[in-house]
Amino acid sequence: PIVLAVGDTTYLDYKKILEKRDDYGPTGNGGNGLILHTSLALDPDFGQPLGLLWEKLWHRQHKPSPPPGETSTSKKKRLKKERLIAKNRAFKEKESYRWVEAFQKVNKLFKGLEMPDGGLLTRVIHVFDREGDIAEVFALQRKNKNTGVVVRAAHNRCLSEENSYLWEYVTSQEVQFIKEVELPETKKRKERTATLEIRYCPVSINPPSRLKKSGNFNVYALFATEINVPDGCEPVTWMLLTSELVTTQAEASQILRWYTYRWRIEEYHKILKSGCKAENYRLAGESMSTMLG
Template sequence: MAIRDDTADWASEEFAEASLGDARLSQRLVALARQLAISPHTSLPQALSPAELKAAYRFFDNDQVDTNGVLAPHIAQTLHRMEQLPVVLAIQDTTEFNLTHLHATEGLGRCTGGNERGFLMHSLLAVSPEGLPLGVLGMKTWTRAEATKGSAAQRKSRPVHEKESAKWIEGLAHLSALKSRCAQTQLVGIGDRESDVYELFAAERPDGVDWLVRAAWNRCARHPQRYLWQAVLDTPAAGYTELLIPARGARTLRTARLTLRYAPVRLQPPQTRAGLPEQNVFAVHVIEDEPPAGIEPLEWMLLSSVPTHSPEQALERLQWYARRWTIGVSR
């Protein structure tokens, strides 16, 4: 009985159509993907033989190989998978690569924490509402320059396109550009507290493209209570739910019992963005009732452009945001 090599089939389907200017490079990409897929949790030296590793380094060092060329066929396959679903979650997240130990490496920038050197990568991952990864939709890498001088107020007043925060708006714009290729699918961009950027709420987007973020700021709101948190907490509890919290570091797996509230809120722009219009958003708030001793209770304030008018819809937004754990664990 013949055994089907699913890994080989996957690698060919995802990358055989890569346009790298040389058919041999495309063949090398397929072979490399096939090899790495066997043990995706390991480093290149662990996953490849010495000869394969040398060939891989030659491949990545080739001037004709770039991120767009490698990802293009995979993105096309991802969009094809997305076409089969009514809703797809597009999760954005940033990863920092600390390469301080590679002293001879050039072109690195500063990272978090003192003298660390490396680069950053912002990814857009498509996931089904049930949590099935569908593929990468986009990826951006960059290095940080040395810290710029100036007060906190000066940094806040800078236009968003001059900040790293622009990555969230760029991610939503990239999602909007892809919408025509899966016209019948609702795309929901999802981001953590770092994505609580007012310009994101105000960004233009086509029908069928929405966003869902975790709030970081107690923004001003057009409400008798004046602020976001107070406006939502002023509403009666809509019910209770449970959420499985994955283990992380010393934190063990647990199930949290949460009190649920939701409400429409009209947000006002920050003083540094006074030229932007007020925005109607849908807020969903949950907080853990009785966390284990010594554990900070889980609390999420979620904001979304997706209409949310019932407990069932609020719970769905909560489950959508929980899919962020597919790309990175959030406290």
């Protein structure tokens, strides 16, 4: 059996409430609150939620106020230094590590179902959006038996094929078939049916220098681009990377379907906020973590 472990991050924004600064932090655009990363189990055939697998709740640190009378030159130097410090932080200390952590925590949940050879009785397929396009995710997947990933690509990675790059190489492949996909309503678009041209092929991704000992990541790429786009609508363009076999129309359609199920976790977060009113409780970080389970 297969279980989809769909991951996503959302913000619990308490606007400009400052009386609990020790437990809240900046969330962007002047917001103030907590950050929640969730891994939700879904049925692979119909995308029905099966249960909550793992959640992590944390907050960012408030940055100190700039020195009084700071000049524009001094500000540039200070910001440059801050960016350098952030860049050189250990990977485990970065927010992006949450995707690797989610992968590890979810797999640990299924360890009790291991087969004698170390594989999992249930195959867990992790489905991530662009934030989860991290080389460490592919390296980790390769080390874990009976697990897989479907990730929307965020980076135009270098391939081993004649020094080509992901987007240029995959988009140069022939269209294999055309498929209609239902797009749910979001803040930026209305619900509609999108007609997609589908291309797919195997690719060998060169690892970043920090993982050069890992060797190339041999995965399949699936590129879906919308045609006959309605007036005023932004066309859908998805570059998906997966550890799963994609050699037929049926296999490609399955990967595409699994990726569309990722919206279920956005619906879950919406229910937390609008239905359960999670942002109305204004609890401290530890208390909110207890409430969310």
